[in-house]
Amino acid sequence: MLDNLNKKSLKYIGKAERRIDAVEKVTGQALYAGDLEFAGMLHGKVLRSPHARARIKKIDVSKARRLEGVHAVLTGQDLDYRVGLYLVDKYILAKDTIRHYGEAVAAVAAETPVIAQKALDLIEIEYEVQTPFLDPKQVFDKKAPLVHPDLGKYDYVEAVFTPVPGTNIANHTKLRKGDVDKAFKDADLVIEREYTNPNVQHVPMETHIAIGKWDMGDKITVYTSAQSPFTVRNLFAHAFKIPHASIRVIIPYVGGGFGGKAGIHLEPLCCCLSKVAGGRPVKIQATREEEFSLLPCRSGLIYNIKTGVKKNGKIVAQKMTMYWDAGAYADYAVNVTRASGFSASGPYEIENAWVDAYTVYTNKPFGTAYRGFGHVEFSWGVERHMNYVAKALNMDPLKFRMINALKAGSKSMTGEEIVENTGNVSKCMQAVAESINYGKLTAAEKAREKKTGRKIGKSVVALHKAPAMPPFTGTVMILKLNEDGTVTASHSLTDYGMGTYTSLAQIIAEVLRWPIERIRIPIETDTDRDPYDWQTVASKGLLLSGNAAILAARDLLDKCYDVAAQALRAQKCDLDHDESGVFVRHHTAHRVTYQQMAVGYAYPNGNAICGPIVGVGRYIAQGLTNLNKENGQGNPALDWTYGAHGLTVEVDEKTGEYHLIKVASAYDVGCVINAASVRGQAIGGMIQGLGTAMCEGYIYNDKGQLLNPSFTDNKIPTSLDIPEEIDCIAIETPQIDGPFGARGVGEHSMIAVCGALGNAIEEAVNADLTHMPIRQEDVWRAMQKKAEKPARKARALKSPGKSSAKEKAAKAPAKAAKSPEKAKAKVKAAKAPAKAKKTEKAEKAPAKRGRPRK
């Protein structure tokens, strides 16, 4: 930790200080981008493609342009600019190729939303509809249509990513550690299975919204609901070849982001419309339906895991193949692939590891950053697989995890050595296991089972994540001392709900020894006024900005001490400070107040020294490296946050209906800065994770059209869906380079709860699920099937992905909603019910009619 202070002497760190930005939120006074209005503001609307893959044969906007009240109409032909965070593959408006359902084809700016809609209705487009590429596992099929035939011509970050031109592989991340083939041969058991999950949307309560203004001389101003002002500025500058200093990005209050607002989305379009409209500001606010199709989502994943174990439970080898269904554009997905690639095993030691992670282009809404950055998706597979392997070994799943958990002395998959201070995943697992009374049913639980007739199951799972960020990620904090002895902070980390600003205020208060009320951290960030921060993602904010805050506070104090040393004619080593000023340690009455120093110190005769006081703190990640492209080795991780969940579920054996009785979560956060904030993140992320587990997921037809683009059929958890009991536990193994020993936890709460649910349900009723969401119907279907014995599976699965014809037929209806191909099957099933249903009918006939009542 940067400050090695005795925990007991800490005044602010560890407490549940009230949020510094809550009053304006509970009164409705906080202004979000949608609340802002500007003189002459126009309303922008986007025309979206109804097709997943098509060629634009003809587009005629003449009638739209002529409509009174319309100030700008743009199509892809007007905008020869591509954007892309890591791989520059996306035109602002589709040029002549449609790559996903909902893709923006044209945009208008008009005086009212009604006129804008009328203008859109006047645009005439002729499409040549083409067959979409929808199944990422078909990526090696040479006949598959190419989503990006020009992949070889795109700029990309060569140091980190490996696109494969001539294919639908936007990136291939490889990891090779040890010798998997030999290790598999030495293993006592080899177990392989595949796990899948669909696209999911972030569903921030505030949809994407941006207001752009393009003034003469290419001066650009953007107000946007976004997470990273400097990324918006940077990508804009690159795309339009405009100096950074000419672009100003302002972020007001943000109504949730979860990664969906981490990059650049509506901003370029708003600004381009403004340019055509003579510099009038243009606002585009996504409707909720546009949020589900025009704006990006989270990539789907097909994850194949092959594990070699010894009879004693030690994993000796693991081969992991990930097919990321990344949609039409690379955006963040290539980095999700990379970050998941090096983390793919979960918090377990794998001596011999082999990872092939593919970012696969498909004709679907594209995947962007999403809380967890790939970890929620692959953790589902890992944690289900851990239980599957444990079953094969006839070993308790928690014991199996404990045997393999990373600990001091372990080596991660990238070759990083885990030390004491990295964190303690075993302790996390122990804490949650205790909380849910894992391994037995309590008297109350037994009585409950008896009373309800339902079965109770429990599970413990573990997780880890390091920030997925460039090795040179840095940040700056500036503290400006005000005349009245308060301080105003300036920085560009954003707070879209996490509460990091409050934690930073606590850190500053602790160093300055001031009451927190004297520290102001304005929510709005402005690239013209505030100094650089990379992005507010990756759970790195508290660590990097916390350190920068400590350094800024120390710098501020240092300058105050300079003034005091002169004014008090003292040596700096004899000075100390408290909440009112700087004083001589052995003559405390000899002091200079902050008010006296703030804007320059004046002697009684008027002589002035030192000038206005500003503290600056910069911090950059230390010692990180890129990963070797051939073997994935290196040091990518700023820090690792470990965690665990314990979950108790009750399942109806007849219908598959289930209730969450308890979820316990534990995270090794290094040092709790704000207890309520950690708890808020823990619960919020857990519920969001349960959303993925229970009810969320995009459903497509075989044409790649989204069938559930609204809340009607894309459900998220409500207050009635939360567990009966929630327990949050913090472990504090200090992060040596973290502020007061803290590390981040923003994403971690979402990561493993899905696996926890799947495992607990299997434990309760023997329903074996490998796909999410886990709907009631899916549990029912899985119960009909009865969980397969892994050992049989292991022998049968010599070649990955092939199951026996019988298993295939039995599985066909169950997989109906799973992957796009299976979505096809599901739609097919509706048209030809006889085929898919036959086997299932035969299996399930006893359940329907004439079955004796229990």
Add this chain to the structure above:
Amino acid sequence: MLQEFSYLAPTTLKDLYATLKKNAGKAVILAGGTDLLVELHNNWIAPKLLVDIKKIPQLNGISFDRKTGLSIGATTVCFDLINNKDVQKHYPLLADAAGRIGSRQLRNRATIGGNLCTASPCADMGCSLLALGAQVELASVDGVRVIDLKDYFTGPKRTQIKKHEILQRIIVPAEMAGARYGMRKLKRIKGHDLALISVAVARTEKVMRAGIGSCAPTPVVTADLAANSSAEELKNAAYKVVSPIDDVRASRDYRLFMTGEYIDSIHAEMFRGGRSK
């Protein structure tokens, strides 16, 4: 919304009938707005005229008479139905069903008449009113006609209402007052959701019926069964009238299975003397 339309709010039935006759085919009725405004939001309809019927007092309110039964005005909102003393005492199935519609906010606006006029296959009031043998009163300049609810639905979102007609009130027969009942609604989450299926059973000393939603192009009802019919008989009667499909919400098989499950559990409750969950 992005469509432009006129708005009228007649205050008498006579004005309403005349307006509907004059604008037949061009006007849509605005009651609670919880379906209509969603359709406008999604740009699924572009009506020229909205006729707000909430200012007509005769269309609102609930009355009960031991001889004629329950009369529910078309613009009665779910919240008022749920809290009506007569409904709670004599037709608690309806309070149960209305309580399962949407969220609290939606129940403060959604009307019983509107639910039936939207006539979605998953209409939450459909299966319960069918189980109670309800009728609907349709009116226009041509007069008033009463038809059985089971004949009223003609297809998904299609009813017998003529272009110039209005659904005025819902009549629930006196002989169903005090009926034992059970209701279940299958959802994807515990929060508000449409019905993947819904089953409502009503039973008096003389008759038993099950109304089922989301298992056919319209809400459907079994034939009248003897009051002491077994669960098996009730299920068989149900299977005769349902024809569920696979869709993004649920599969046909699960819908069939859960129809049977719900009937079993409601039947067990009713004959044990318990109330619906």
Add this chain to the structure above:
Amino acid sequence: MKITLKVNGRKYTREVVENKNLLHFIREDLGLTGTKEGCGAGECGACTVIMNGRPVNSCLILAVEADGADLQTIEGEAKNGKLSKLQHAFHENYAVQCGFCTPGMIMSAKVLLDSNKKPTVEEIKEAIEGNFCRCTGYQQIIEAIQDATGQLKKKEGLKRA
């Protein structure tokens, strides 16, 4: 069309187009931007206001339908520069993260507490069921409402192990 209505105790008379919903009317015509749009289709509850004493989704009501109505929005909750008990409880109990759902959530909670002085946890969950929150996971909101009614005996905290 001309409409007259009361909002937070103040009378307003305005000309309004037929095709504007109450949510947009409140935000644009009256400048009360506290009430938010989350979906425009009556699902998320971000637009919840209290109309004639009942919580409703203002996105599903036309402004013209509110002629003669008595509305309360989040702007009417604090009085004389002081947070209400409910707002204070939200603040104290960390029931606010991004804040976008908060105005609607407080409106729903307020109606509950107006008629039920000591709601159970189940009753609270049911009252706010039509208000989505993506950030908090609801637990701290429920605790805030319990606290506002003096029912939060022990403040749930983060445990340390």
